[in-house]
Amino acid sequence: MTDGAGTDLPLIRHNDYSPLVPPALGEWDPALPVSVIIPAHGGQHRLDLTLAALAAQTYPGHLMEVIVVDDGSDPPLRLPEIAPPGTRIVAADPGRWGIAHAVNTGAALAEGRIIQRLDADMVVCREHIEALARWHHLAGYLVAIGAKKFVEEPELSPAHLYDGVRTGPLEAVFDLSEALPSSTEQTISRTDGLRTSRNPYHVCTGPTVSMRRETFHAVGGIDPDVLRGEDTEFAYRLAAHGAVFVPDMAAQAVHLGLPAQRRDRDRAVRAVGPYLAHRVPLRRDLRKDRGRRWLVPYVEVVLHVDGDERQVRDAVSAALEGSVTDVRVTLVAPWSRLSPGRRAVLGDPSFELRLLREHFAHDERVRRADEVSPTPAPIPFRYTGPISVPLGHGSLERMIAALQDDRSGMLVVDLGDDGTATLERTEALGRALLLGADDVPASIKATHGVRHGDRAEFWPVPAAPAAPARKPAGASAEKAEKSAQAAPGRPAQAPPEKPAWNPPEQPTAAPSRGDRPPAPARKPESRLSRLRSAIRRG
Known part of the structure; x- marks a missing residue:
């Protein structure tokens, strides 16, 4: 028997504790109070x-x-x-x-x-x-x-x-x-x-x-x-x-x-729901209300602030507007070095960083940190990626699905010249920390497995729209249709549809003089019209 943390024992993969063999009851000497x-x-x-x-x-x-x-x-x-x-x-x-x-x-x-x-x-x-x-x-x-x-x-x-x-x-x-x-x-x-x-x-x-x-x-x-x-x-x-x-x-x-469920099952189940919905993100069945914010997010997105202000803002927006909305963004930068004392506002060497701090100061979904925490617990997943590659609309959803598919502890995505993006399972990261691992990825690989992927799998390029069919030069739609029907071995093609008419948008303000279209030309007056005009003038 040992009294230690178990670092000298066989590693337990996921929750398979089979390598641990407890002593038979009554045949060992307890030591721990x-x-x-x-x-x-x-x-x-x-x-x-x-x-x-x-x-x-x-x-x-x-x-x-x-x-x-x-x-x-x-x-x-x-x-x-x-x-x-x-x-x-x-x-x-x-x-x-x-x-x-x-x-x-x-x-x-x-x-x-x-x-x-x-x-x-x-x-x-x-x-x-x-x-x-x-x-x-x-x-x-x-x-x-x-x-x-x-x-x-x-x-x-x-x-x-x-x-x-x-x-x-x-x-x-x-x-x-x-x-x-x-x-x-x-x-x-x-x-x-x-x-x-x-x-x-x-x-x-x-x-x-x-x-x-x-x-x-x-x-x-x-x-x-x-x-x-x-x-x-x-x-x-x-x-x-x-x-x-x-x-x-x-x-x-x-x-x-x-049990209480036998006395009033409906009320007992309903009483638990709100508490777990806010605190156990893996209970996706309890988070079906659209547009809600929850106490514990589903994913922490870690972004290192190493680019210009506009690039960071775009990366944050991409993270918050994806198909996985239950997200918290952590911006990592030396925020604590920003002193509150008098300074030249426009000439401040930390101008860009201060600007970013003010941009997100009142957004509860965005937090600032000087360094990445050892674990995002109780948040179940943590994404880390370069701001030069903003998350696609469905990137996080695809990455989480990949981890859940084979219960891997980490997913590493090759982004080519932009480096890598990773998604960690907090449970696997926590196990590595408990074991005191010096090489965290190696420990995660041993206990939960590490999966690799490429950029196209999680940032798919949308297919280009098909070009519209061109009408044969010098032929009407009717002639083109007859020509297609006459050609053996070729499927008949329907004549192109007449595009639907869309009324022009009404201008929100009168156009400037230079933007006004020329007035239409007046028709020449007839002899009878000239005679009537002369009578009125007389």
Whole structure:
């Protein structure tokens, strides 16, 4: 067993963790302390059962602490008689509320190297903590997921449950013949334990999940602004960070009570939608509203400001007006060197840069940075290309489709004399950073693959319109048609259509004297007209 980041282990391609072989349960010596964090709001009896099961764990007691975070229970939660020795109840930090806030409160107090999040209505088997913790002794970038089934809450005392969990499997305590399986277990089975899953974060629901403490804090913890679906949003950020998701079916558990979706599925689904739409760009099905701006864009477009102002503006416009509208542009230049002091406005050596800063100062889609960030997470894709080759209308869409086609981590497009353009998958970039790779492209090639393409594939040249057929010289349309019909072996051609008449545009202002057309010539007056004019004058 190792305690390190796993850089000396075989590289994991995508989410295929097959090269990692965990030790058999009960046949290894744990070394890493675990902090079990339980967010709770009311439900004292269910919490008593949860803590009784944790008291019966096979994981060494001196390596396990339990932090119950009371999220405003009335009356306040109390510590039951049967609980692990290192159990304490703390109040959630004031000013916020909800599951995410409670978990973050516990994580801030955690002393263990491993954080195990567990709901206050979960009863786990005796090997549960051990089964998940063994993976974190192998590598530091894993997220371990336990199994669960839903059961109606039985009439069961904490003492009876403790004895049952300590001496046998969960089947000896609960009647699992009527248990409702979790929908995520079907996905796990269908994707070979998530080894072939394209988006394994989908099944990483919160009731029982564990990871290294540094991994939890590296992605910023759980978003307290997300009141429904906070576990899925958190798992998405873990995926962007490069984490590998490992479900362990030996970590069995039962959830006391049926899921909320069974009580009111429509409302439960609708409650999650807005939170995930703004924060999980890969959920394209949730971003169908036209003209919307979302909290987390789909693509970051990085442009280095190394040309004139007009060229940069054209490149930005091309990026924002393409077929992929869910874009944020980052302009990289030494912006911090622009001092605010008095200067000659027109004679400023940084005139072009200041002009660009003012052009985009109030456009929330355009940001400025002195250098490129190590990762664009949680944005799932990052494009980098020269401003001399503005993105075509469909270039980004084609490049993303190419990456999604074979799940590559990077696409490199040869632009000839203009250099190269690249599209990176943030998940692959995050994995390279987690592994501490000196050569990031080489690491991405090993874990996700690198694809190459040429300019014509992603910047196709539009076909020139066909030239209109010319009429044979000296022949009318009718003669041309008869000639075509008479020629053997040649298809008959229809006479050219008469072009539709378009009325001339009305001028918006009177033309200048020099632009006025000459007045039409007057017709000569007749003898009768001259006679009538003479009579009127007389």
